[in-house]
Amino acid sequence: MTKQSKTNLIVAIVIILLGFFGWLVYSKRAQLVQNNTGATNAIESFVVERPNLVARGNNSLVRVEIWGVPLKTNVTESEHLLLGNASKGSATTITATVWTLPIPQTPMSLSDIYAKGYDQSGKLIAKKSLELSGTSSIYEALWLDMSRKDLTLGVGEVGTAETITLKLLKITEDSRCPVDVQCIQAGRVAVDVEISNTTDKKLTKLNLKSNNDPYEYGGYFIEISNVEPVKKPTETITQDEYKITFTITKDVKL
Numbered sequence: 001m002t003k004q005s006k007t008n009l010i011v012a013i014v015i016i017l018l019g020f021f022g023w024l025v026y027s028k029r030a031q032l033v034q035n036n037t038g039a040t041n042a043i044e045s046f047v048v049e050r051p052n053l054v055a056r057g058n059n060s061l062v063r064v065e066i067w068g069v070p071l072k073t074n075v076t077e078s079e080h081l082l083l084g085n086a087s088k089g090s091a092t093t094i095t096a097t098v099w100t101l102p103i104p105q106t107p108m109s110l111s112d113i114y115a116k117g118y119d120q121s122g123k124l125i126a127k128k129s130l131e132l133s134g135t136s137s138i139y140e141a142l143w144l145d146m147s148r149k150d151l152t153l154g155v156g157e158v159g160t161a162e163t164i165t166l167k168l169l170k171i172t173e174d175s176r177c178p179v180d181v182q183c184i185q186a187g188r189v190a191v192d193v194e195i196s197n198t199t200d201k202k203l204t205k206l207n208l209k210s211n212n213d214p215y216e217y218g219g220y221f222i223e224i225s226n227v228e229p230v231k232k233p234t235e236t237i238t239q240d241e242y243k244i245t246f247t248i249t250k251d252v253k254l
Contacts, residue, residue: 042126046115048141052100055086055115055128062120064099069112071135081108086115107143107250111135147250150225155239161248164220167194171242172207178233186211189227191244214249221249 043057043064055064064086069075086099099115111134117126132138149161153168160166173190177183188211195204197218206215214221226245229237 042119043115043117043128046128046130048103048130048132049100050142051103053083053086053103053113053115053130054089055099055117057097057099057117057126059095059097060119060125061097061099061117063118063122065116065118066101067114067116068108068110069114071109071111075111081110083113103142107139107147109135110138113138149248150245151248152226152243152245154243159246162220162250163198164218164222164248165196165198166222166246166248168192168244169194169205171239171244173209174227174231174237176227176231178231181233189224189244191224193246195222208246214247216251219251221251223247 042060043055046053046055048054053066055066057064066083066086068081068083070079070081072079083104084101086101089098089100091098112129113132114127114129116124119125130138130141132141151159151161151166153159153166155168155170158165158167169192171189171191173188175187176189177185177187188209190207190209193206193208195206195217196202199218204217208215208222208224210224210227212223214223216222223246224244225247228243228245229241231237
């Protein structure tokens, strides 16, 4: 072998060794990044698409769990709540998967909701949170409409929402500012109502006012949200003409 051939061989060996060590360093660094983040980007998005929570990812996913973080101080991962195992959706393709979980019917106070994805061997390969900031945002996105019901009643009428039954007895005050009139104050409407809860059957009589904070009763908030008809300067509204809308919202501590 000539001197030049030996030199070329040494150079080739050095290049091969450098390439091998470069690959080794890259692999170690990639593994370190994955270990530090706890997962890869196998879950590309995790969003609320009512009535579902929806996770989208690549086809390495074979199982997706949805978890919630309770609103409390110093909460540990062992205290996180498993909301359910997501189901693979019909929109799944060869290269992408879609996973859905129905939004839980019972509102909860959660500071975070996240999806965990696993591969065929059962290894955690992805973790992604909803892009919602804070417990109030999560509650509004998932449960606000589900936990709020409206009842519109005339005098003497009865309506039920969730476990609350409400009867409008009479209008005791209507000091609203009439339309097309300038008033110092907007005024209010006050009504006598009879409330009962199907869980205890107890009847409670109250006087609710449209300008007061919601009244808390049996795990719900009750308030007057609308009054019809509008008040006019030259007309008197009789008791049987009133239609009062009550908004009943399930009490969730945020």
